[in-house]
Amino acid sequence: MIYYLVVAAIILFDQLIKYLVFSNMNVGQSLPVIGDIIRITYVQNQGAAFSMWEQQWIILIVLPAVVLVAALVLIYMKRNLWSRITILSIVFICGGGIGNFIDRVSRGYVVDMFDCRFIPSFDFPVFNVADIFICAGCGLLLLDVIFLEGKRAKK
Template sequence: MPILLLAAVTIAVIVIDQWSKQYIQAHMLPGMSLPVISNVFHITYVLNPGAAFGILENQRMFFIVIALFMLALSGYFFYRISATFRLLRLGISLLAGGAIGNVIDRVQTGYVVDFFDFRVWPVFNIADIAIVTGVGCVVYSLLFLPFPQEHQTK
């Protein structure tokens, strides 16, 4: 996958994530919930000072440092990964976009804006979707896709 396309994926994740969060903040108050499908899916404005499931609440600097470290590692390894590993490179791009989207929130306000609420799972956002999808692409690539011939040992 060409590097410009992967950069576009990362930038698209950041732009869509930030736009959606700004839209929610402009049109809702924290705690407000609008049913899309009653008792199944709601748009709920949540200010999350922690990670998934609210763990490590109010550890702003910890999350920023971890995200920046992960981004540095991603950048370091990205250029060392053969272009034939398309899904792995896409996963890293999605991870980077999602991490940057949530770090922007943490730097600006100290919390992350979440709003997708399926009532049986913690509320989440576009950046979280990109991170989970990126992790899935990376794990699948590493576990199930064969290494190209040039990378196999004889």
């Protein structure tokens, strides 16, 4: 099924980028990409988003495992009932979630690397490919629910 191939591609891309950072940089090392605005900075995040819930393994391992399995089952069960945008948003969230889950289980932390400093004096958290897909999936799902679900319901 194409949706599961997309999930696998997201996981592979995420893990490849993390491997390149993990194997070629030291923790805390930072390389400029576009001056000081965009940098590659190797960070080990032991928590969830914005380093919340560090050392809270129930929240960081068990809960995501249950939610990800449920979401993967839903993709299969609802593939012909839900819109492609709804399914794609869940696929993005699952791919990113599994990518970060692999890190937490195998390393005990998530490898983050994208360090964006668009606004001076605002310390935006360092993030990774998985985080991008999770946020894109959530945003896509939100847009789908707000703008398209009502139109589909009227039909």
